[in-house]
Amino acid sequence: MEVLQRLAVQIPDGVFGVERQMEIGKILAGTNAAEHLALRLHFERLLDREIETNAADLAFGGFGGHGKIWYRTYGAMRPDPDMGTLECDQAGVLIQSILMEQQRRQLYERRNLDFSYSLVRGDIIHRFRCDAYFDLDHCAVAIRAVQARIRPYKDLGFHHNVTKIMSLAHTKSGLTLITGITGSGKSATLDSIVELNNTSVDGHIVIIAEPVEYVHRSNRCIIRHREVGRDVLSFKEGTIQSLRQNPDIIIIGEMRDPDTILTALEVTDSGHKVFSTLHTSSAVESLDRIIAEIPSIEQERVRNRLADVLRCVVSQKLVPSLDGKVILAKEVMLMTPSVRAAIKNNNTQEIYQMISEGGELGMITMEQDLRRLHGARRVSVDMAMNFANNKRRMEQLLSAGQQSKVI
Structure with a gap:
């Protein structure tokens, strides 16, 4: 001092x-x-x-x-x-x-x-x-x-269909988005996905981040860490350069501008497996945000390309739990034929209902997951309501849960 x-x-x-x-x-x-x-x-x-x-x-x-x-x-x-x-x-x-x-x-x-x-x-x-x-x-x-230690992937609680999309062993290409506000644990989830592949499949992973947070040790995969401003000038340049490095998986730390978004879509369209993040609270908002970032003259082309290359959107929040800590709540959208058609036809408002009815496939809305956490006595009613994207739907789900207990 x-x-x-x-x-x-x-x-x-x-x-x-x-x-x-x-x-x-x-x-x-x-x-x-x-x-x-x-x-x-x-x-x-x-x-x-x-x-x-x-x-x-x-x-x-x-x-x-x-x-x-x-x-x-x-x-x-x-x-x-x-x-x-x-x-x-x-x-x-x-x-x-x-x-x-x-x-x-x-x-x-x-x-x-x-x-x-x-x-x-x-x-x-x-x-x-x-x-x-x-x-x-x-x-x-x-x-x-x-986090000094990575959270085991299995602790994220994803459906086996979602895990197949995350794993290079099952899915060789396509775009997966992890979204949420600042501090929602997006980077931690990406790190868990990287380790899932690092311990289960032979490959090459390139991580482009600003800054690099967790440094992975190469196991079955060789993992390159490229920090924007230190090892590469921008997300866009790092993504383009990675194509010459023969990667199996490309992690783009954030799709924060139109250039990075377009580059990510082009790289994915060329047959690569890409993960990235957005600062959005729901799957539908993520889709709308990507399209809105693009000049109007390009939006139709980007909408169609996004529908073709997107595989999964995970939107997550860290919710204060009853034990005084925080717990992960998530919304998961998978690219089904119905979801793809809704994106291409610019009918994204229909997708929420598709997610809510897609539980058997591995999809779940944020409100359904908050209801699950409340039913398991992990979060309070107030926290479930506060963190819900659709307050009216959250009230309906909580009311239905109370009625079923009475019956």
Whole structure:
């Protein structure tokens, strides 16, 4: 803390915004090895606390942080009084101290930087996904803990028809989407799918992510990790380059823009097996979002191509459970002839009913899965209602469940 305070007071007065952060960068460039080590140990002490408390997120810095160190544990974000305080300039020094010069320049230019951080404790490598950004002219950071161990695929509770689509042994091509809001566990589900294939089939998997979170060890598959901004310039370029690397599976961390969406569809259409994510809450919303991202003149062609290459959409949420933790709730859509026809005919509003009636095939709506969790006494009625996409349908399912108990 002494080193942090000493460096922070060197920042000249009368300098604000990005220029102030650039002054911090200049000060850090002149630090010696002992000072740099002290800063790194201070930063890692905050990460150790995140590990100890099983917190999902850590945040500090910026005007909104109010000098406190915040942790999210089982869904609740609270300051930790035991971790002390960090003034805005001190937080800026600490955040920039773990960045390379190139990363600092990117932070100044874009006012944002995604990066990863590794922490070795014993024989375990803990990975963190970090996002540095500006909050009213000051530097702040959000740090998400990546699970040190992958959740076994079988614990996800997928139907065997869904597993066949996820597995390279059964399905060699097609697009599968894992969707959900930020913090819904999309990356963890993708990691479980990667390990399903890594332990069961011989192949080559290319992961393109920003940043790379969990680092897989090659087992039956050789697994390449390519971080956007570090190993490759963009998702689009990484996907195109992967075609020359003879992959069996391509993982595209996020389909965040029209170029990446079109590239993913083209690569899948060429016969590759592709997984990716979207920030959407339901299967139907995912389909509509993809089409809406494309210029109107291209939408009809993309709609038809999407219907041809899509195999499965999993939309998921992490719901607070009755034991004070969180539990996975999911919606699953499989590409049946009826679903394919609805997409091609631009009748996506019909798909929800198809999913609700497709239980034997392995499909399930978010509301049906929330009802299942409530029936198993894993989540409360309030949580089921809060996390349902279709509130009216959720009420009907819960009412039907109560009536069946009475009968």
